[in-house]
Amino acid sequence: xxxxxxxxxxxxxxxxxxxxxxxxxxxxxxxxxxxxxxxxxxxxxxxxxxxxxxxxxxxxxxxxxxxxxxxxxxxxxxxxxxxxxxxxxxxxxxxxxxxxxxxxxxxxxxxxxxxxxxxxxxxxxxxxxxxxxxxxxxxxxxxxxxxxxxxxxxxxxxxxxxxxxxxxxxxxxxxxxxxxxxxxxxxxxxxxxxxxxxxxxxxxxxxxxxxxxxxxxxxxxxxxxxxxxxxxxxxxxxxxxxxxxxxxxxxxxxxxxxxxxxxxxxxxxxxxxxxxxxxxxxxxxxxxxxxxxxxxxxxxxxxxxxxxxxxxxxxxxxxxxxxxxxxxxxxxxxxxxxxxxxxxxxxxxxxxxxxxxxxxxxxxxxxxxxxxxxxxxxxxxxxxxxxxxxxxxxxxxxxxxxxxxxxxxxxxxxxxxxxxxxxxxxxxxxxxxxxxxxxxxxxxxxxxxxxxxxxxxxxxxxxxxxxxxxxxxxxxxxxxxxxxxxxxxxxxxxxxxxxxxxxxxxxxxxxxxxxxxxxxxxxxxxxxxxxxxxxxxxxxxxxxxxxxxxxxxxxxxxxxxxxxxxxxxxxxxxxxxxxxxxxxxxxxxxxxxxxx
Numbered sequence: 001x002x003x004x005x006x007x008x009x010x011x012x013x014x015x016x017x018x019x020x021x022x023x024x025x026x027x028x029x030x031x032x033x034x035x036x037x038x039x040x041x042x043x044x045x046x047x048x049x050x051x052x053x054x055x056x057x058x059x060x061x062x063x064x065x066x067x068x069x070x071x072x073x074x075x076x077x078x079x080x081x082x083x084x085x086x087x088x089x090x091x092x093x094x095x096x097x098x099x100x101x102x103x104x105x106x107x108x109x110x111x112x113x114x115x116x117x118x119x120x121x122x123x124x125x126x127x128x129x130x131x132x133x134x135x136x137x138x139x140x141x142x143x144x145x146x147x148x149x150x151x152x153x154x155x156x157x158x159x160x161x162x163x164x165x166x167x168x169x170x171x172x173x174x175x176x177x178x179x180x181x182x183x184x185x186x187x188x189x190x191x192x193x194x195x196x197x198x199x200x201x202x203x204x205x206x207x208x209x210x211x212x213x214x215x216x217x218x219x220x221x222x223x224x225x226x227x228x229x230x231x232x233x234x235x236x237x238x239x240x241x242x243x244x245x246x247x248x249x250x251x252x253x254x255x256x257x258x259x260x261x262x263x264x265x266x267x268x269x270x271x272x273x274x275x276x277x278x279x280x281x282x283x284x285x286x287x288x289x290x291x292x293x294x295x296x297x298x299x300x301x302x303x304x305x306x307x308x309x310x311x312x313x314x315x316x317x318x319x320x321x322x323x324x325x326x327x328x329x330x331x332x333x334x335x336x337x338x339x340x341x342x343x344x345x346x347x348x349x350x351x352x353x354x355x356x357x358x359x360x361x362x363x364x365x366x367x368x369x370x371x372x373x374x375x376x377x378x379x380x381x382x383x384x385x386x387x388x389x390x391x392x393x394x395x396x397x398x399x400x401x402x403x404x405x406x407x408x409x410x411x412x413x414x415x416x417x418x419x420x421x422x423x424x425x426x427x428x429x430x431x432x433x434x435x436x437x438x439x440x441x442x443x444x445x446x447x448x449x450x451x452x453x454x455x456x457x458x459x460x461x462x463x464x465x466x467x468x469x470x471x472x473x474x475x476x477x478x479x480x481x482x483x484x485x486x487x488x489x490x491x492x493x494x495x496x497x498x499x500x501x502x503x504x505x506x507x508x509x510x511x512x513x514x515x516x517x518x519x520x521x522x523x524x525x526x527x528x529x530x531x532x533x534x535x536x537x538x539x540x541x542x543x544x545x546x547x548x549x550x551x552x553x554x555x556x557x558x559x560x561x562x563x564x565x566x567x568x569x570x571x572x573x574x575x576x577x578x579x580x581x582x583x584x585x586x587x588x589x590x591x592x593x594x595x596x
Contacts, residue, residue, distance in 0.1 A: 019045035028074035051082035054160035062087030070117035092236035102128035180204030198427030205382035212402030230272035232257035271344035278354040280469035311367025336369030354471020397455035530561035
């Protein structure tokens with residue numbers, strides 16, 4: 001693998017060079033009729049050119065923003081590269097977001113076109129396009145018979161691709177003008193202020209991250225004739241979005257998974273060498289393996305137990321006796337090889353990022369021979385700051401700094417990041433940019449330290465963001481504002497760091513609660529009211545009403561009711577009337593944890 005990512009001015013020139021070199025070799029794989037079928041490098045290049053010309057034909061110019069709303073599939077990368085090839089800017093959005101979210105992104109970014117994959121997503125997104133000022137066209141990828149009442153210009157992907165046969169655009173010449181410092185994409189990420197902010201990432205920011213990944217995985221990649229990645233994290237996530245350019249650069253084959261429910265099946269079919277995932281996936285793997293073990297016989301359970309014990313001992317650097325060494329080598333064949341085979345049998349690394357990995361889960365999977373590398377980053381840093389090298393993994397850390405990334409720890413413990421990988425700023429938000437990038441350093445809001453081997457450890461988080469088990473950033477204040485505006489609710493506080501869903505502490509509105517008790521012949525005492533099943537159902541209906549206007553990851557699944565408000569007097573509010581989350585968690589943490 002001889003590529004030097006630092007040599008390229010932009011991502012698209014790297015793609016054209018690589019696709020011209022690899023021609024008929026398979027590149028992007030997707031399932032059709034129960035079988036994975038591939039598009040060659042040559043075919044992908046031809047489609048990128050065709051989509052680029054289509055975008056030019058509908059008036060998209062250099063610097064214009066184009067939104068992509070799609071599940072992971074070959075067309076996602078083709079659209080992304082096509083947008084870059086004309087010097088325009090990709091704006092990815094999540095398939096799980098709401099019409100309101102799409103409306104904000106389209107209007108805030110000033111997008112002029114939206115590429116949407118399916119009918120279902122069109123139903124959610126077209127009302128947002130209809131109400132926008134600049135977005136004049138939608139390109140729909142799936143070909144079907146559905147029609148829409150929205151007065152929006154809807155074009156068909158296949159027709160556009162077939163129509164554009166004449167190449168009047170000199171790609172090679174035009175691409176030369178795109179610089180490493182030019183913004184390639186705007187990825188919207190939630191902030192404490194409510195609406196998501198648009199992170200501008202340059203070609204150079206992502207290419208520098210690719211250099212870091214190449215150096216990290218060099219020893220694993222050396223001598224490999226064929227490299228297979230399985231893609232399933234949303235490409236709208238900066239983690240997977242940058243990864244696609246690393247796989248492109250090293251000439252790997254990319255298989256698009258059918259989704260989380262088919263992920264393990266797809267791993268068995270594809271036999272990937274590498275896969276990135278968030279801690280939620282590893283949690284579910286741990287559960288699946290543990291539950292499966294209960295159905296096994298006593299001998300299998302005994303072998304498994306010995307594998308875990310010796311694997312953990314080896315990880316901890318404890319010396320194995322001669323007998324233990326022999327046993328461990330036998331268990332490599334009897335247990336670890338079988339576990340790896342369930343996931344395709346070819347895994348060289350499972351890379352974890354997006355949020356904190358549970359140490360016990362990491363140790364469990366490592367002991368079973370699944371090569372797990374935990375990393376750390378943010379959308380604002382393109383995204384990787386550090387990762388564990390496969391040569392020495394320390395599961396309680398997020399590894400060593402990526403090549404080209406500089407980190408210093410501020411006086412208050414905050415992690416500050418500098419390097420080519422940092423963002424160009426927040427789109428149309430100089431105020432937020434100046435608060436985040438100070439003297440060339442991104443203030444991450446995370447608290448950390450280096451250990452004696454220069455591995456970075458995250459110890460706390462300064463900023464007020466919930467990171468769920470899937471690695472999604474969620475702004476609690478935005479959701480709390482929606483809850484608190486309901487007449488039945490006085491105050492609320494969300495909880496859900498590294499969890500699969502959100503829960504809340506809710507303070508019911510006192511007058512409403514008393515009136516409800518009176519009308520329903522209940523005891524007019526707040527403590528009794530919050531314990532009443534009928535009253536809980538009323539609040540549950542209110543929460544369900546709010547959930548309808550939230551994306552899936554933002555929805556509140558469960559809650560506890562309390563009978564007194566957050567106040568300055570009880571230390572649950574600051575003098576500036578902000579909820580002191582740590583105080584609320586201190587008092588109600590056990591009850592909130594019990595909801596899971």
